[in-house]
Amino acid sequence: MNFLKQDTRQLGKKLISTLWFLGEHAFVATxxxxxxAGVIAALLFWQYVIFSPQAEKDGVVSEFEFREEIFNALLFQLEQEAASVEGANLLNPRDLFNPS
Incomplete structure (x- = not known):
């Protein structure tokens, strides 16, 4: 039993000295x-910003071309809807509950 008391006392002394050392050097550790953290942030910035692949000029679509493509797609969709309305028989509507 005396061995167990001695062992816990040594563990307590080691724990106290370890905590005391950490407390004395907390500012340096911080x-x-x-x-x-600054080095890791700098490395990530270097990897993903500095060495990021630059966009090629040919791959970039101008805003005018983008708007023109959207306008043409919308115009095509409206023409299709107008053609389907013209082809519909408005005097004889179809029965939604009994399609035949």
Whole structure:
């Protein structure tokens, strides 16, 4: 039993000395953590911003061309709807509940 008391006392002393050491050097440890975070952020910035592939000029569509394509697509859709309305028989509507 005396061995167990001695062992817990040594563990307590080691724990107290470890906590005391960490408390004395907490500011320096915080500085190292902030410096490490800054280095990681700089590396990520370097990897994904500096070395990112640049967009080629041929691959970029101008705003005018984009709007023209959308306008033509919308015009085509409206022409299709107008053709379907013209082809519909408005005097004889179809029965929605009994399609035949």
């Amino acid at each position: 500085l190292f953590f902030v410096l490490g």
